[in-house]
Amino acid sequence: MTAEADNAPGSHRARGSYYFRYMVEPYLYLSPAVIVIALVMLVPLAIGISYAFQAVNLLRPFETGWVGFENFHALWSDRKFWLALTNTFWWTLGSIVFQFFLGLGLALLLNTRFYGKRLVQALVFLPWAVPTFLSALTWAWLFNPTIGPLPHWLAALGILSEPFNILGDPNLAMWGPITANVWFGIPFFAITLLAALQSIPGELYEAAEIDGASTWQKFTKITLPFLAPMIAITVMLRTIWIANFADLIFVMTGGGPANSTQILSTYIFTTAFRKLDFGYASAIAVALLGLLLIYAAVLLVLRRKLVKI
Amino acid sequence: MNALRQTSPWVVTGKYLALAFYIAFALFPLYWLTKIAVTPDKLIFSEGTALVPSRFTLENFQTVLLQTDFLAYFRNSLIVSLGTAAITTMIAAAAGYAFSRFDFRGKRLIIALMLITQMFPLLMIIAPIYKIVATLGLLNSLTSLIIVYTAFNIPFATFLMQSFFDGIPKELEDAGMIDGCTRFEALRKIVLPLTLPGLGATLGFIFTAAWSELLFALMLINSNDAMTFPVGLLTFVSKFSVDWGQMMAAGVLALVPSCLFFIFIQRYLVQGLTSGAVKG
Numbered sequence: 213m214t215a216e217a218d219n220a221p222g223s224h225r226a227r228g229s230y231y232f233r234y235m236v237e238p239y240l241y242l243s244p245a246v247i248v249i250a251l252v253m254l255v256p257l258a259i260g261i262s263y264a265f266q267a268v269n270l271l272r273p274f275e276t277g278w279v280g281f282e283n284f285h286a287l288w289s290d291r292k293f294w295l296a297l298t299n300t301f302w303w304t305l306g307s308i309v310f311q312f313f314l315g316l317g318l319a320l321l322l323n324t325r326f327y328g329k330r331l332v333q334a335l336v337f338l339p340w341a342v343p344t345f346l347s348a349l350t351w352a353w354l355f356n357p358t359i360g361p362l363p364h365w366l367a368a369l370g371i372l373s374e375p376f377n378i379l380g381d382p383n384l385a386m387w388g389p390i391t392a393n394v395w396f397g398i399p400f401f402a403i404t405l406l407a408a409l410q411s412i413p414g415e416l417y418e419a420a421e422i423d424g425a426s427t428w429q430k431f432t433k434i435t436l437p438f439l440a441p442m443i444a445i446t447v448m449l450r451t452i453w454i455a456n457f458a459d460l461i462f463v464m465t466g467g468g469p470a471n472s473t474q475i476l477s478t479y480i481f482t483t484a485f486r487k488l489d490f491g492y493a494s495a496i497a498v499a500l501l502g503l504l505l506i507y508a509a510v511l512l513v514l515r516r517k518l519v520k521i
Numbered sequence: 522m523n524a525l526r527q528t529s530p531w532v533v534t535g536k537y538l539a540l541a542f543y544i545a546f547a548l549f550p551l552y553w554l555t556k557i558a559v560t561p562d563k564l565i566f567s568e569g570t571a572l573v574p575s576r577f578t579l580e581n582f583q584t585v586l587l588q589t590d591f592l593a594y595f596r597n598s599l600i601v602s603l604g605t606a607a608i609t610t611m612i613a614a615a616a617g618y619a620f621s622r623f624d625f626r627g628k629r630l631i632i633a634l635m636l637i638t639q640m641f642p643l644l645m646i647i648a649p650i651y652k653i654v655a656t657l658g659l660l661n662s663l664t665s666l667i668i669v670y671t672a673f674n675i676p677f678a679t680f681l682m683q684s685f686f687d688g689i690p691k692e693l694e695d696a697g698m699i700d701g702c703t704r705f706e707a708l709r710k711i712v713l714p715l716t717l718p719g720l721g722a723t724l725g726f727i728f729t730a731a732w733s734e735l736l737f738a739l740m741l742i743n744s745n746d747a748m749t750f751p752v753g754l755l756t757f758v759s760k761f762s763v764d765w766g767q768m769m770a771a772g773v774l775a776l777v778p779s780c781l782f783f784i785f786i787q788r789y790l791v792q793g794l795t796s797g798a799v800k801g
Contacts, residue, residue: 237704238623245616245675246631252672253638256649263648318543321536332540334784336547341783343733345751346775349758349768350550359557359765361570395550398543456642459735463755480644485740490648497645504640 263494270488283495292471292479293496300475300500302386303393304455310394312447315401320435322402323409340399348463351392355379379465382472389461389473393454401446408442409435448511452504476500551776558582558769565765581770590745591771594753598732601663601749602778605670605731606724609678613723614716616675617682618708622691635676643673644736651740661744669741670731678723685719686712725782732778750775 267279287293322333339347354360356377363375378384412435420430458477461467467474467482474482476496484493557565558581560574568574585591620628650669659665689712697707735751742748748756754771 235625238619238625238628241615241619241623242631244612245679246634248612248668248672249635249638249675252650252669253646254634256646256653257641259649259652260645268648268652314543317539321540321543324536326536326540332544336543338551338780338783339547341729341779342551343729343751343775343779345733345735345755346772347550349754349772350554353557353765353769354550354553358566360553364570395546398547452640456644458644462736477642477644480642481647481736484644484648484651485736490652493648494645497642500642501645504642508640 260494261498263490264498266491268490268494269492270490279491283491284499286492287495287499292474293476293499295471296474296476296479296496297503299386299471299473300455300477303390303461303473303475304451306386306390307393307397307454308447308451310390311397311401311450312443314394315398316405318398318402319405319409322406337399337403339395340403342396344396344459345463347392347396348389348460351388351395352379352464355388380469382470385465385469385473389464392460392464393457396460397450397454400450404442404446405439408439412438444511444515448508452508455500455504554769554772554776557765558773560766562766581766582774585767585770585774589757589767589771590748590753591750591757591774593746594748594750595774597663597747597753598750599778601666601670602728602731604663604667605674606728608667609671609674609727610682610720610723612671613675613678614682614720616679617684618686618712620679620683621686622694635679638676647737647740650737654741661742661747663747665741666738666749669737670727670734673734674727674730678727681723681726682716682719685716685722688719689715722786725786729779729782 264283265278265280267275267277267282269275318336322329322336326332342350354362356379357363357375363372363377366372366378367375372378379388416434417430420434425433455475456477458475458481461473461475461478462481465473467478477500480493480496480500483489483496487493556572556574559577559579560568561576561578561580564574564576619625620632654660654665654669657665693711693715694704694707697711698704702710733751734749735755738749738752739755742752745753745756754768754775757771758768
């Protein structure tokens with residue numbers, strides 16, 4: 213935009229210098245990042261997609277080669293795949309709903325004035341800093357009746373008939389990882405929504421108060437419309453992220469019991485890690501990627517329609 | 522700021538109750554982890570669900586530190602996380618600077634590529650990465666983990682650094698360059714000192730991300746000597762799943778670096794996001 217510095221020594225160099233500034237110099241700064249990302253992420257991504265159409269199993273090193281859509285045919289008739297797909301849906305929906313509403317509640321609370329706010333804010337955001345594997349282990353221990361209090365409390369409240377480990381019950385097991393995920397994910401929504409809340413001009417509320425608006429009216433007419441863009445983007449990103457999130461479930465239940473907590477991403481990981489069947493794992497991964505793309509496309513179309521109105 | 526300013530005592534009580542609920546929910550699991558870690562082995566079962574143990578001990582920490590491999594895991598994790606954080610921050614600072622200060626052909630394409638890397642399931646590349654690393658003979662080496670983690674974290678770190686650079690007025694450098702600095706000198710002498718907090722934050726984020734990564738480490742490392750903390754802890758749990766006190770003591774130790782970083786960073790979190798939100 214400004215070119216004074218380039219013109220200073222001699223104007224005949226201006227042309228070359230222009231070229232340097234707009235074509236070469238930025239790439240000097242960017243090239244390490246671009247090279248590393250290309251080599252370590254984009255090339256393996258392409259290879260990974262190609263694996264989906266090959267037989268690649270490290271346990272059977274001689275049966276390799278292109279197999280067309282065979283992996284996907286196997287996938288179509290794989291009962292575990294469809295179960296994992298259903299579980300992915302419930303896992304994602306359950307986690308996002310609780311994370312979002314509890315996160316929004318926390319953001320609204322933190323946006324008010326109260327004594328000791330800085331300390332409270334630090335404490336409630338703490339779960340976000342806990343490493344995932346540790347959150348998973350901690351919650352697995354909390355649900356264990358020999359060592360953790362939760363089964364006893366749930367039994368005392370009458371929710372469980374006796375204090376047993378819900379992680380071992382196929383009907384209830386999914387609630388374990390969902391609880392851990394909600395605990396871990398509330399701070400994310402609280403932080404992003406709080407940032408959005410703080411950027412709403414205070415004059416709007418003052419004007420509304422002068423006009424006699426109730427708290428509920430202020431919330432629905434000012435707060436929500438201002439938050440809407442941030443809500444849309446965070447919910448979309450989080451949904452994709454949670455659907456891909458395998459660590460918690462892998463550590464807490466390993467997908468069990470009887471695959472009742474197996475979601476697509478843990479199925480990918482166990483297929484690659486335990487069975488070393490890279491071809492099949494990649495086919496599941498491609499299927500998951502396809503589903504996420506469809507989801508993102510639907511959301512974007514919906515958003516465009518809603519924004520028009 | 523005054524969205525919910527209220528004077529009714531019911532509303533105030535409700536607010537403090539809600540806050541208490543959030544604090545209890547956030548802290549209880551960590552409290553329990555620490556509680557079991559300091560409970561003597563004999564009391565773990567007899568006082569299973571008591572909120573406070575009747576006696577405390579640091580024995581579990583001693584055992585974990587002196588008689589197991591956790592110090593080695595700790596060292597490995599420290600090498601991997603520090604290496605990743607340092608390399609990523611350097612690369613990302615350069616890239617973020619380019620995004621912030623230059624308009625150039627292909628900018629949108631590169632930003633799009635970086636966003637794509639944030640959208641697809643990382644597990645998609647776990648198999649290819651394993652094969653490539655195995656072919657290079659780098660399985661069970663910390664170097665391979667550092668390279669892989671660096672690549673994973675560059676996109677986010679780049680956008681973070683870009684937002685920090687965006688916050689520094691361009692006029693400062695322009696003034697320096699008019700006074701005869703080259704752009705690089707202006708970057709080093711004027712911009713870099715101002716971005717130090719940003720560099721610190723980025724370092725911290727990447728450090729914690731690398732510290733907690735589990736699945737790729739599980740795939741690429743299986744020798745005990747090269748295990749990082751998450752892999753070591755998980756192996757320990759599946760092998761000796763009755764040493765509750767020791768496992769939780771190890772857990773508490775794994776928590777320490779992340780919490781230290783978090784205390785340092787948390788006050789900047791909302792501020793940083795707010796300034797970004799206002800501009801965006």
